[in-house]
Amino acid sequence: MGLNSLRKESIHEWNEVLNPSRPQIFVGMSTCGEASGVVAVNKAIQDGLEEHGIDAVVNKTGCLGICYCEPLVDIIKPGKPRISYRSVEKTNVSGLLKDYILDDNPRPDLALGAWGQEFKGIPDLFELDFMKFQVRIALRNAGVINPENFSHYLARGGYQGFEKALDMDPEEIIAEIEKAGLRGRGGAGFPTGMKWKLCRKSRNFPKYLICNADEGDPGAFMDRSLLESDPHSVLEGMLIGAYAIGCSRGFIYIRAEYPLAIKRLKIALEHMKRHHLLGENILGSGFSFDIEIREGAGAFVCGEETALMKSIEGQRGTPYSRPPFPAQAGLWGKPTNINNVETWANVPVILEKGAGWFNRHGTEKSKGTKTFALAGKVNNTGLIEVPMGMTLEKIVYAIGGGVCDGKELKAVQTGGPAGGCLPLAKLGLTVDYESLAEAGSIMGSGGMIVLDEDDSMLETARYFLAFIQEESCGKCVPCRTGTRQMLAILDTFIKGRGKPQDIETLLSLGDSIKKTSLCGLGQAAPNPVLTTINYFRGEYEKGINPKLLRAKAHQ
Amino acid sequence: METFKLKIDDRQINAGGGDTVLQAALKAGIYIPNLCYDPRLAPYGGCRMCIVEIEGTRGFPAACTTRASDGMVVKTYGPQLDRLRLDTLELLLSDHPTDCLTCPGNQRCELQKVASFLGYNQRSLKPRKSDHPIDDSNPFFNLDRNYCVLCARCVRTCDEVTGINAIELINRGDESRVSTFAGSRLAESECRSCGECMVSCPVGAIHAKNSPVATEETATICPYCGVGCGIYLGTRQGKIVSVRGNEASPSNRGSLCVKGRFGINEFVHHSERLKSPRVKKEGGFESAEWEEALRIAGDKLSGYKPEEVAVIASAKATNEDNYVLQKFTRAVLGTNNIDHCARL
Ligand SMILES: Cc1cc2nc3c(=O)[nH]c(=O)nc-3n(C[C@H](O)[C@H](O)[C@H](O)COP(=O)(O)O)c2cc1C
Ligand code: SF4
Ligand code: SF4
Ligand code: SF4
Ligand code: FES
Numbered sequence: 010m011g012l013n014s015l016r017k018e019s020i021h022e023w024n025e026v027l028n029p030s031r032p033q034i035f036v037g038m039s040t041c042g043e044a045s046g047v048v049a050v051n052k053a054i055q056d057g058l059e060e061h062g063i064d065a066v067v068n069k070t071g072c073l074g075i076c077y078c079e080p081l082v083d084i085i086k087p088g089k090p091r092i093s094y095r096s097v098e099k100t101n102v103s104g105l106l107k108d109y110i111l112d113d114n115p116r117p118d119l120a121l122g123a124w125g126q127e128f129k130g131i132p133d134l135f136e137l138d139f140m141k142f143q144v145r146i147a148l149r150n151a152g153v154i155n156p157e158n159f160s161h162y163l164a165r166g167g168y169q170g171f172e173k174a175l176d177m178d179p180e181e182i183i184a185e186i187e188k189a190g191l192r193g194r195g196g197a198g199f200p201t202g203m204k205w206k207l208c209r210k211s212r213n214f215p216k217y218l219i220c221n222a223d224e225g226d227p228g229a230f231m232d233r234s235l236l237e238s239d240p241h242s243v244l245e246g247m248l249i250g251a252y253a254i255g256c257s258r259g260f261i262y263i264r265a266e267y268p269l270a271i272k273r274l275k276i277a278l279e280h281m282k283r284h285h286l287l288g289e290n291i292l293g294s295g296f297s298f299d300i301e302i303r304e305g306a307g308a309f310v311c312g313e314e315t316a317l318m319k320s321i322e323g324q325r326g327t328p329y330s331r332p333p334f335p336a337q338a339g340l341w342g343k344p345t346n347i348n349n350v351e352t353w354a355n356v357p358v359i360l361e362k363g364a365g366w367f368n369r370h371g372t373e374k375s376k377g378t379k380t381f382a383l384a385g386k387v388n389n390t391g392l393i394e395v396p397m398g399m400t401l402e403k404i405v406y407a408i409g410g411g412v413c414d415g416k417e418l419k420a421v422q423t424g425g426p427a428g429g430c431l432p433l434a435k436l437g438l439t440v441d442y443e444s445l446a447e448a449g450s451i452m453g454s455g456g457m458i459v460l461d462e463d464d465s466m467l468e469t470a471r472y473f474l475a476f477i478q479e480e481s482c483g484k485c486v487p488c489r490t491g492t493r494q495m496l497a498i499l500d501t502f503i504k505g506r507g508k509p510q511d512i513e514t515l516l517s518l519g520d521s522i523k524k525t526s527l528c529g530l531g532q533a534a535p536n537p538v539l540t541t542i543n544y545f546r547g548e549y550e551k552g553i554n555p556k557l558l559r560a561k562a563h564q
Numbered sequence: 565m566e567t568f569k570l571k572i573d574d575r576q577i578n579a580g581g582g583d584t585v586l587q588a589a590l591k592a593g594i595y596i597p598n599l600c601y602d603p604r605l606a607p608y609g610g611c612r613m614c615i616v617e618i619e620g621t622r623g624f625p626a627a628c629t630t631r632a633s634d635g636m637v638v639k640t641y642g643p644q645l646d647r648l649r650l651d652t653l654e655l656l657l658s659d660h661p662t663d664c665l666t667c668p669g670n671q672r673c674e675l676q677k678v679a680s681f682l683g684y685n686q687r688s689l690k691p692r693k694s695d696h697p698i699d700d701s702n703p704f705f706n707l708d709r710n711y712c713v714l715c716a717r718c719v720r721t722c723d724e725v726t727g728i729n730a731i732e733l734i735n736r737g738d739e740s741r742v743s744t745f746a747g748s749r750l751a752e753s754e755c756r757s758c759g760e761c762m763v764s765c766p767v768g769a770i771h772a773k774n775s776p777v778a779t780e781e782t783a784t785i786c787p788y789c790g791v792g793c794g795i796y797l798g799t800r801q802g803k804i805v806s807v808r809g810n811e812a813s814p815s816n817r818g819s820l821c822v823k824g825r826f827g828i829n830e831f832v833h834h835s836e837r838l839k840s841p842r843v844k845k846e847g848g849f850e851s852a853e854w855e856e857a858l859r860i861a862g863d864k865l866s867g868y869k870p871e872e873v874a875v876i877a878s879a880k881a882t883n884e885d886n887y888v889l890q891k892f893t894r895a896v897l898g899t900n901n902i903d904h905c906a907r908l
Contacts, residue, residue: 308736325733330609330629483714483733483740484610490655493738494689514688521651524624525612 011172011292015284016163023164027085032065032110035083035091037152039072039237040269041230046099047080053099054082057106065110071238073152074392075139078121081152084109090128095121139389142408144370146378147194147354148394151238156273159280162241168286170360174249175294179209182253186356189364190376195221195312195349196427196453197529198375198442201356204346207336209254211344218256218298219321219340219347220247222263222270223305223312226425227476229456231380232350234392236263236270239354240277244300246353248286249360251298254346258299262317265304274302309426309480313528314347316482327482328528349454351380371397375441379452385422385459386413395440402436405459416461420544424453426473426480427533429540430466449540451533466545467503467552473537474499481530488531491522495538502552509561512549516542568634573641579632586614586627589640596640597649597678599656600715601628602764604818605724611715612652613678616640624648650682658689659738660767661710668706668775669768675713696741701751704773704826705762709741711769718742718761718770725819730755742769757822763809772826776805783810786824790882791815793824804829865897874901 026033036042036051051067058065073081078095082102085091092115094105101119108114115129122134134140145151154161162168174182187202208216220243224232236243247259263271278300281287289297303321305311311326318340320326339345355377359367368376375397381404384390388410395404401421405411412418420430423440429450431438438444445452460469478492498515501507519535526532542549566581572589579588584607589596599611609629616627619637624645627638639645657679664670696709716733719742723729730753734743744753762770778798786793786807794813798806807828811818831837841857842849852860865873875893877886886904893902 310736330607330626332631479737481737483735483737484608484716485612486610486652486656486713487612489714489738489740490659491651493692494655494658497690518651521648525615525648525652527609527612527626 012163012168012284016168019160019163022160026066026068026161027091029066029085029087031087032063033085034065034067035070035085035155036067037072037079037081037083038069039234040267041072041076041234042080043269045079049099050080050082050097050102053102054106057103060103061107061111063106063110068155069157070154071151071156072234072392074148074234074394075121075389076391077389081121083124086110089115090126091124092128092131093121093124093134094119138410139391139393139408142399142403143394144378144396145394146358146367146370147235147242147351147380148238148392149358150242151235151392154239156238156240157276159241159277159284162239166361167241167357168245170357171245171248171252171286172292173360174252175292175296179253179255182249182360183209185364186253186359189359189367190371190374191352191355191359191367192375192442193349194351194355194379194454196424196451198452201348201352204336204348205250205254207334208256208344208346211337213338213344214255215258215343216254216256217340217343217345218247218251218254218259219314219317219345220259220261220350220353221312221314221317221347222261222267222350223309223317224264224267224350224454225307225309225312225480226454226456227473228384228458229382229425229454231382231392231455233267233270235350235354235380236267237273240270240273241280242354242357243350244274244277244281244353246348246356247300248291248298249356250346250348250353252296256346257297259301260321260340261300261302262305262311262321263302264307266307271302271304278302308482309476310482310528310530313530315528317347318345327484328530330527351455372439372441374443379440379455381440381455381457383409383457383459385457386416386418386461386464387411387459388413397441398439400436401431401438401440404440404457405436409459412459412461416463418459419462419464420460420466420469422450422458422460422469422473422537423456424451424536425456426476427451427529427536428453428456428473429536430460430469430544431540432544435544449543450536465503466541466548467499470537470541471496471499471503474534477530477534481534482528485525485527485531487522487525488527488534491518491526491531492534494518495522495535499538501554502549505552506554507549507552508557509553512542512546515539515549568632570632570634570636570638572638583632584628585616585618585625585630585632585636585638588632589627589638594640595681596627597653597681598628599674599678599713599766600717602717602721605717605720605764608716608720611656611713613649615645615648617642617645646682650684653679653682653684654687654689656713657684657687658691659694660691660713662687662691667711667768668708668771669711669765671777673768674766692738699749700773701749702755702757703751704757704822705759705770706773707742707750707770709769711767712742713767713769714740714742715766717764717766721760721764722755726756726758726760728754728756728758731761757826758820759822759825760819763818776800778806781808786820786828787880788821788823788827789879790886792882793820795820795824795828797828804832870898871901873897873899874903875899877902877904879904879906 080097082094082097083091108116117130120131123131124134127133183202183205191201192198310316311320313328316326316328335345371377378394378396380394420432422430442452478496481488483489498511519539522535577592597613599613600608607629609626614627615624617639694710699707719731722731733740779800781796781798786795793816794810796808797804809818809820840851843852877889890902
């Protein structure tokens with residue numbers, strides 16, 4: 010009971026999209042597109058087609074990550090490449106449809122790129138600076154397929170990894186993941202294969218599997234985009250993991266603020282049920298597994314794995330000390346394996362193409378790719394996926410197109426609220442777990458914010474510290490009260506009333522909070538302040554009350 | 565039980581299977597500062613006072629959430645540990661009033677104990693003013709959130725020990741506080757007034773309304789019901805002023821209900837308390853000796869047929885007494901007419 014015949018039909022269907030007999034239109038319908046007005050554009054497309062009497066198929070697709078060009082609309086005409094149009098507005102849709110589809114003028118002025126080739130003055134999309142340095146593994150289907158169409162996923166190799174896994178021993182699958190060197194993309198970079206192995210070893214049943222889609226970092230949207238654009242890649246990863254570890258029930262813990270991702274996940278779960286990829290005796294293999302969606306109520310700390318499990322259990326979402334690790338005693342005290350959305354999305358490809366293919370990308374210790382939400386004062390903002398080990402400089406300048414308005418770069422903030430600010434001098438740093446940690450920041454889940462000469466490092470540190478202070482669960486003293494005290498001291502510097510000795514107070518308080526907090530939130534909370542003191546101490550010194558400085562000089 | 569050895573501050577210690585590092589240390593007489601630990605409750609790890617260093621383990625794990633294991637080498641103090649603990653204490657105290665002398669928790673307070681152990685002697689962080697209204701709706705104890713250190717011992721006790729779950733922590737971060745469902749006052753909540761939370765509270769946040777310090781304590785059994793909870797009655801100037809559950813008593817392991825905890829002094833010293841049997845004479849009750857009272861009862865009972873008599877047993881009597889009473893009813897009085905009040 011394989012998927013072969015269905016896959017054959019799907020490939021047929023997909024070919025009809027790529028080499029269509031009538032025009033195909035793809036509209037980038039994800040939350041980011043919606044925010045930039047794609048709903049109105051979509052309506053204008055329908056109207057335009059009617060107005061001009063054009064017979065075309067309109068598809069939705071996810072997000073290509075090119076935020077600075079949203080809304081994005083693709084058109085494929087028979088015998089022509091797929092062309093992406095940038096910043097489409099409802100007012101120019103009708104003209105575009107008429108010009109290109111009826112009159113064969115591809116409107117290079119409106120186009121962003123043509124897929125895979127130069128076409129009549131339109132550059133190759135994948136040769137654009139923003140795209141050409143990327144390696145899209147987790148995002149392989151994002152913005153390419155219709156995320157609500159199962160055939161599209163299947164046609165592009167979907168569920169081949171899983172079918173391959175079913176023919177393997179669970180231990181072999183885990184060995185393959187280990188060999189690939191896949192590490193958790195949720196922040197800490199723990200080796201995924203080792204985690205699976207620990208959970209598989211436990212003789213306690215049932216076992217649970219969790220996909221962490223809480224994504225609470227301000228400014229991070231990698232996981233949302235991935236789920237909205239290609240939910241099956243994550244679900245297939247979970248299926249493989251469940252089979253390898255021996256889990257019978259899975260949960261996707263996703264924040265309720267992601268309604269579109271939830272909707273698409275639900276649609277995808279329906280596909281899976283219909284095609285025997287979920288439930289009892291999956292594809293006749295004897296393996297049974299189910300997935301449920303659990304919506305989080307929007308607490309950042311509930312992305313932390315122990316708090317997340319408490320929340321699934323229906324309790325107050327506060328972390329607890331490990332050990333026991335989830336792999337030993339997690340949900341309801343049973344062995345539980347938890348991985349991040351992006352981690353899961355990498356799994357099917359590793360099975361499909363092999364560990365050797367996957368670990369060609371990346372560095373010695375950090376294999377594969379990582380997605381980043383590139384934001385701030387950079388020309389090309391968006392969601393990118395790059396091989397580990399790329400330098401910050403290349404990301405900011407080559408992919409991001411440099412700092413806006415020709416200003417000077419001041420710092421790059423990585424790792425979200427728990428991360429740190431790296432100065433210009435650190436731009437040569439390679440992006441991998443070890444290098445970032447050494448420089449005092451972290452990879453985190455993939456936020457990357459570019460700051461220019463006008464940005465205040467104190468304000469930047471304050472933004473993140475204030476966020477953390479709001480989101481502290483309050484269970485342990487150092488984080489609960491320490492973050493508030495640090496914030497209060499930081500504010501005196503921002504107001505120009507800092508006490509000279511308080512730079513040291515911030516450093517020592519920060520050190521204590523890091524060392525004594527219960528969970529990762531508190532342990533990383535002081536980072537934005539500590540890294541900015543480390544690299545931008547001058548700005549703190551400028552915040553010292555001048556009277557106090559004078560008094561000190563008199564002593 | 566499996567036992568093993570570990571080293572704490574260069575001393576060899578024996579510990580048992582389920583012991584945490586904190587439990588092993590305390591049993592051996594080694595004090596590690598702690599606030600959110602209560603031996604009756606599952607490990608929590610919130611106050612971070614009990615951090616230690618363990619050879620081969622990164623960082624500063626909390627002793628109360630770390631299982632002791634064979635061969636472990638633990639350090640409970642040192643320059644770095646002392647500084648970290650003082651910083652945490654300093655933070656905690658920046659959220660805490662300093663009017664110890666007028667606090668109902670004075671001298672019983674575990675925070676005072678920790679502060680004096682660590683040699684805390686000056687405030688350096690700006691304190692936060694808090695002015696939560698006191699919940700004094702419960703007849704026996706008050707909840708004063710201004711003194712609360714958010715250790716959640718009350719909340720966990722109400723869940724893990726009593727199973728009532730009348731209170732929970734609400735909100736997040738430093739807005740967290742102890743609350744009943746929908747924020748009602750304790751008197752209008754599910755609370756059964758057992759006072760278990762008050763006993764666990766390490767500070768003066770939950771305190772008995774009227775609690776003079778006893779000068780003497782006597783171990784005894786609660787007179788209220790057949791469970792027979794072990795208690796210590798505290799006395800002062802010849803009067804009972806306090807009650808405390810006896811942790812060593814197998815029937816209650818320290819727990820008490822509202823009657824045992826808050827109901828003894830009042831009824832023992834009540835002016836209308838019955839201290840001898842009473843016999844009805846010429847329309848009114850009069851005090852009598854036991855001998856006389858029993859004789860009258862016996863005489864009168866002999867005058868009735870079995871089906872004319874019924875007996876009501878009391879939940880205040882012990883199981884053994886109630887057993888004898890039903891035996892007496894059935895075998896001596898010859899009737900099955902026996903029932904019980906089933907409440908106090
Ligand atoms: C405060 C805090 C927030 C976190 N939030 C997330 C999150 O939103 N998504 C996520 O995948 N991991 C998050 N993590 C990391 C998880 O605890 C956990 O390590 C991760 O889900 C494991 O998956 P991975 O091994 O695939 O990375 C968070 C950790 C902390 C301490
Ligand atoms: S570190 Fe912060 S978020 Fe984590 S348990 Fe402590 S108070 Fe809660
Ligand atoms: S008195 Fe008893 S029932 Fe009431 S809150 Fe305290 S522990 Fe719970
Ligand atoms: S009221 Fe007492 S026991 Fe409850 S959390 Fe506050 S300090 Fe702890
Ligand atoms: S007693 Fe260990 S953290 Fe509170």
